[in-house]
Amino acid sequence: MDEDYMSERILVTGGAGYIGSNIAAALVKRPGTDVLVVDDFSSGDWRNLIHVDCEVRAADCDDPALLEEIADGAFSAIFHEAAITDTTIMDQRLMIEVNTNAFADMLEACHVSGTRMIYASSAGTYGNSPAPNMVGSGEAPENIYGFSKLAMDRLASRRYETHAAPIIGLRYFNVYGPGETHKNEKTGNKTASMILQLYEQVKAGNQPRLFKYGEQMRDFVYIRDVVAANLAALDAPRSGVCNVGSGLARSFNDIIQILSKELETDFEIEYFDNPFTFYQNHTEADLSLTADLLNWQPEWTLEKGMRDYIKLLEKGYRGPAEAA
Template identity: 45%
Template sequence: MRYIEDDLKDKTILITGGAGFIGSNLAFYFQNNHPEAKVVVLDCFRSGETFSNGNLKSFGHFKNLIGFSGEVISGDINDKDLLLTLEADYKFDYIFHEAAISDTTVLEQDLMVKTNVNAFKDLLDLAVAHKANMIYASSAATYGGSDTFKVGHEAPNNVYGFSKVMMDNIAYDYMKTADISIVGLRYFNVYGAREYFKNTTASMVLQFGHQLLSGKNPRLFEGSDKILRDFIYIEDIIQANIKAMAPKKSGVYNVGTGKARSFQDIVDILQRELGTTATCEYIPNPFVGSYQFFTQADIEDTKEFLGYVPGYEMEEGIKAYVAEIKRIYETEVKK
């Protein structure tokens, strides 16, 4: 679906983290709907490097960009020389900043802040220099232990959530004087195509889907019918990003459905769509005391200032996703 009617002919768009989940979906949105635009993808593609928790330092994967016809640059947003080269060699009209350390279990606070906070400031300077509107990924992790999911009620409980709060603070500061629009999007629990290479941090929609396809019983925490999250399909994330290109007002906005659904709902819907009748196994929740049992985005400002209206209930999102869940299972999981 095309979310704006603007002519993007002769416009140049930079997508950082463009080989990742959301960035690659953005790249293909522009290729399919605005082929007259020039799209430049920057990504720190994965290597064998890992954090102390054993997870990969980068989830960027070339397979997410198969079929992409724009320009691809391999590089790290922490590389100031690279950013200077981008400033000198290009003239960007829009910057979609999706690159980040997004693994909430990463313990390296120094690298998290350097990558998510300090590099963001450098990219804002690039946006100001080019007069490029900036759309960047914030996160629902900014709310952490809060029970109110509205901007202004931040209570991060890990360094990732803290880093996103710091990004938003910097953005607010730039909004006061910058002659560009700046929009931060606080994503809630996103699922959809091109997330597989996030490995263990991929959504439970995908993970439960693959458990069912492999003939396993889905394993849920006890009381999963009462553990509620705002799960949002990738198409609505893309819609919000595109609407944020020309906002009524710069700001930080939630991107969710505004409706909390349970993990049990995910399994039940998947079973209907896949035609399976597996028995759920319930295991003790080892994270009681540090675990969010409820998230639900307040999206009133998002509707008002971005014109965003979620288009997918969970039933519709999973139905739209299930063919891709099956394809990934056949081509990546079973091999």
């Protein structure tokens, strides 16, 4: 590690949440890196940070004192993960205020100091457009959450030319893995990955339930890959937005098959009618731009990722992957 790299201070907003705590856990392992987690604890949970030696502050990500620190150049980089993450919330003004307006304020502060900004966008920006999903095409969100993220990408792109450091947007697909347990607890088994939801169903002795007939396809990406993509963004040479997925779509039936194998039980699926009028049937990340921007590619197949995850769940571990 070279001298310039020592004692850098990195801000992680939403760091008590799922992805933020996983990023923070990986960052604190880097020699000379100090991490400040800022979270309003609206959906995040302190237990994600038990084994992460970082500074924690309860505040909004657009808190005026924090914006001043950013503008003063207090951070060498920012990972902005804070957001309303419950995609069923329909309050349009609230969603834009929390997700988009706050990001605009942070970008403004970053602009003053020339701070690198790595922020969470989403595959929700593609809505139900045909897969594979590619940045720059089929961006047609189906809900206010997806729109708030597309609005962030558009705000960021207006700054690309004049910002002194890269601004990098990462469109996460369906992330799963250690550190998401709080989502089920806080939202009643609604916002965590299908992998955790189905695992908890079968562990509670219930039959796994899927919308008819379990063939809906998703790009499930393991949290360790998501963290690696974020760390790669620290070295990205230019601004841009790119997909972060596995690059492969897998079905809900596949999840049950892998669960059956890992838990050595033959689970019989109960199929039921899908009550949603809007439902994504197939998401799959095109990763060509990603490889170019981040010099990164995913390493975890669904089989490998679920095996790693289930091992930790079976031990009762609930924190971020890197802190296990």
